[in-house]
Amino acid sequence: MSGVSAIDSPPPESDLERVACPICGRGDDELLFLKGGFRIARCPGCGLVYVNPRLTQRALTALYDAQAISPTAYYLLTRREDERSFDARLELIERYRSPGTLLDLGAGTGTFSKVARARGWQPRALDLNAASVQRCRELGIYAIRAAFPSSALQGRVFDVVVMNDFLEHVGDPVAVVRAARELLAPSGVLFITTPDVGAMVARLAGRRWLHLKPNEHLLYFDRRTITTLLEHTGFRVEVLRSIGRVRNLAVALDKLALVGELPSRLARLLVPRRVAERIDLPLNPGDEMAVIARPR
Numbered sequence: 001m002s003g004v005s006a007i008d009s010p011p012p013e014s015d016l017e018r019v020a021c022p023i024c025g026r027g028d029d030e031l032l033f034l035k036g037g038f039r040i041a042r043c044p045g046c047g048l049v050y051v052n053p054r055l056t057q058r059a060l061t062a063l064y065d066a067q068a069i070s071p072t073a074y075y076l077l078t079r080r081e082d083e084r085s086f087d088a089r090l091e092l093i094e095r096y097r098s099p100g101t102l103l104d105l106g107a108g109t110g111t112f113s114k115v116a117r118a119r120g121w122q123p124r125a126l127d128l129n130a131a132s133v134q135r136c137r138e139l140g141i142y143a144i145r146a147a148f149p150s151s152a153l154q155g156r157v158f159d160v161v162v163m164n165d166f167l168e169h170v171g172d173p174v175a176v177v178r179a180a181r182e183l184l185a186p187s188g189v190l191f192i193t194t195p196d197v198g199a200m201v202a203r204l205a206g207r208r209w210l211h212l213k214p215n216e217h218l219l220y221f222d223r224r225t226i227t228t229l230l231e232h233t234g235f236r237v238e239v240l241r242s243i244g245r246v247r248n249l250a251v252a253l254d255k256l257a258l259v260g261e262l263p264s265r266l267a268r269l270l271v272p273r274r275v276a277e278r279i280d281l282p283l284n285p286g287d288e289m290a291v292i293a294r295p296r
Contacts, residue, residue, distance in 0.1 A: 021048055069213075096294075099122075105164075161190050189238075193288060198223060242286045243284065244283050
């Protein structure tokens with residue numbers, strides 16, 4: 001990644017907090033981009049890419065509650081495709097741990113927990129979004145509305161802790177991963193999926209990379225920094241690989257508009273929306289990674 005450019009105006013100063021590197025604590029970060037009024041930087045020590053300054057927890061919670069970020073309606077729209085993606089992810093997890101108790105962090109509307117339950121797991125869900133937690137409960141899933149770590153989980157033990165598209169949203173990844181380790185059974189596993197800022201797609205796209213959403217994605221890991229974080233918090237990495245997902249073509253075309261309006265319009269002319277909505281595609285551009293780790 002290289003180059004600095006600005007779009008939009010920054011959020012109010014009262015909604016921002018400046019932080020040291022969330023992994024190694026250095027304070028001399030190097031600017032990569034300005035996007036959406038946010039500053040995205042890299043730590044010259046450990047290499048972590050992160051938003052600095054970033055939104056405070058209070059400001060983030062307000063955005064989740066207003067459905068301005070991670071909106072419940074989007075995840076309800078994509079739940080059919082997500083069920084297929086999550087079934088494949090659970091199949092991967094089950095190579096390392098038989099079905100048992102499972103904690104679904106950043107559970108959203110409960111689709112992963114629902115699929116896990118159908119495969120014989122006993123899931124519990126946690127999310128900050130009130131509407132998403134309500135949806136989980138409507139599915140009969142035990143769900144907690146809280147930030148993680150949460151005292152509501154004190155004393156619990158899980159065979160698997162799942163962080164699907166979760167770790168990039170947290171402010172203190174060291175505390176979060178350590179807390180997950182404390183909740184794991186001795187033979188348990190941690191499963192993480194998160195965008196890979198070191199992937200070729202991310203490096204070529206630069207500030208246009210679709211995962212670069214600094215109002216909600218506070219952290220951007222690559223394979224080296226995710227390994228550093230896990231080893232620092234007492235884990236041994238057993239699997240580290242790219243992972244794809246099933247996407248509805250209509251949703252994929254919507255995302256294409258974020259890259260450029262012209263290619264999006266051309267694609268819509270070639271494939272009418274009513275047709276695109278019926279087409280599911282397994283996509284893996286290589287810019288998301290899956291990790292399975294065990295406590296050392």
